[in-house]
Structure formats: C-alpha cells, structure tokens
Amino acid sequence: MVAFQGSLFAAPGGRYARVAMNTPVRREFSYHIPKHAEPVEPGCRVKVTFGRRPIIGVVVAIDDAPPSGVEVERIKDIDSCLDVTPLVTPALLRLSRTVADNAYCSWGQALAAMLPAALRHDRTRRTIPTVELIYSPAAEEMQSLEAKFPKQAKAVAYLQQAGGPMEVREFCNRTGLSKSPLTTLNKKEWVKFDKKADVLNPFAAVEL
Structure with missing residues (x-):
C-alpha cells in the first residue's frame, strides 16, 4: 500500500491498481494486483x-509500474476483487472525482456516497424466489383444471409459455395472480420453487 496522487486514468492492463477508499485521507493508494485477483479494472470494488x-475500496486507475521511487516490496497485494465487471462506470468515476474536488472530501468518500450500504460492505448478492413448471398436463387434465380451478390453469398455461424458471414476483405481476395457485400446484408436484442468486448493481440503468 502506497499513497499516490496522479491523473484520473493510467495505462490499462498493468499490474498495480490505484484504490480510492472511504477515508478522510485525500489520496489514492497503490496496490499490487496478484493473479488470483484478476480481472481488475477501473470501477471494480476490491478488498x-x-x-x-x-477495507473495501474502488479501483480508479491501473498502472503498469509502481509509483516512482517506491520499493515494490512495500506495496501490498489486493486481497480480492469483488466485481466480475466494473460496478462504477468511467462517467461516474469522473463525476465522483469532481464531487470530491468541490466538496473537499476524498475520492473514496465521494464514491462511497454513491454506493448503497450493501455495496460498501460487500453484501452484493441476494436470492430471488423462482418457479418452474415440471409437469406437462394432458389436454383432458387442463380442461378439468380450467373448469374446477381456473387460477391454477392460468398459472400452468403461463408457465408453459415461459418455457423455464421465472421469478415469482414477475409471475405475479404479469398474470395478476397471487402466489396461492403456485403453492397448490407445488403440492401437486406440478411446479417447483427454487432460488437464484442475483448481483446488486444500482448503476445498471444509469447512462451518463
């Protein structure tokens, strides 16, 4: 770890990352990128x-050499990279740098203000309930189901069209049904419930 102040973006593809942290120190810190932490790019969070x-910081630049005059042995390794792809876009990196300069805070503090608490503390994954049709009823069964339990029949028909697992919340929103018909179908072993992991990205729809 070495304190460093420099330009916003350096040459990509290097072996040293400049990391901005949520501390009052108005500097970035240089860390070596070990092979196990790759890929690391500007905008990725690292531990x-x-x-x-x-501590969790955000990579703001990549250098192909350590800071001038600094012994390589003094530079610590990044422990791990938390993002497969950069979470913070180049535009948001520039915006946060401008905020830091105008607000007289560190770049890391400006970035932290943009991130939800879950992302500042590496709670980036959540599980989402899903449902999938696992039994294909015959035409006679569907006719009987439509006559006796129209909501269950509607659920089966929609899941047949889906052709695979879908989020329970999305199913309810699109069909106007509650979870109750799915619960009954699950007891009949016509559908199964599961969960999928999802990575939170609050900037997925942001364009700057």
Whole structure:
C-alpha cells in the first residue's frame, strides 16, 4: 500500500491498481494486483488491507509500474476483487472525482456516497424466489383444471409459455395472480420453487 496522487486514468492492463477508499485521507493508494485477483479494472470494488484492517475500496486507475521511487516490496497485494465487471462506470468515476474536488472530501468518500450500504460492505448478492413448471398436463387434465380451478390453469398455461424458471414476483405481476395457485400446484408436484442468486448493481440503468 502506497499513497499516490496522479491523473484520473493510467495505462490499462498493468499490474498495480490505484484504490480510492472511504477515508478522510485525500489520496489514492497503490496496490499490487496478484493473479488470483484478476480481472481488475477501473470501477471494480476490491478488498484490501489498509493498515491492519480489511477495507473495501474502488479501483480508479491501473498502472503498469509502481509509483516512482517506491520499493515494490512495500506495496501490498489486493486481497480480492469483488466485481466480475466494473460496478462504477468511467462517467461516474469522473463525476465522483469532481464531487470530491468541490466538496473537499476524498475520492473514496465521494464514491462511497454513491454506493448503497450493501455495496460498501460487500453484501452484493441476494436470492430471488423462482418457479418452474415440471409437469406437462394432458389436454383432458387442463380442461378439468380450467373448469374446477381456473387460477391454477392460468398459472400452468403461463408457465408453459415461459418455457423455464421465472421469478415469482414477475409471475405475479404479469398474470395478476397471487402466489396461492403456485403453492397448490407445488403440492401437486406440478411446479417447483427454487432460488437464484442475483448481483446488486444500482448503476445498471444509469447512462451518463
């Protein structure tokens, strides 16, 4: 770990990352990128050791050499990269830098203000309930179901069109049905419930 101040973006594809952290220190810190942490790009969150404590920071630039005059042995490794693809876009990196300069705070503090608490503390994954049709009823069964339990029949027909698992919330929103018909169909072993992991990205729809 080495304190560093420099330009916004350096040459890509290097082996050292400049990391902005949520601390009052108005500097970025240089860390070595080990192979196990790759790929690391500007905008990715990384877990590093700052002093003696673990902390999450945002990579703001990649360098192909350590800071001038600094011994390589003094630079710590990044512990892990938390994002497969950059979470913070180049436009948001520039915006946060402008905010930091105008508000007299560190770049890391400006970035932290943009991130939900879950992303500042590596709680980026959630599980989403899904439902899938696992039994294909014959035409006679569907006719009987439509006559006796029209909501269940509507649920089966929609899941047949879906052709695979879908989120329970999306199913309810699109069909206007509650979860109750699905619960009954699950007891009949016509559908199965499951969960899928999802990665939170609050900037997925942001365009700057």
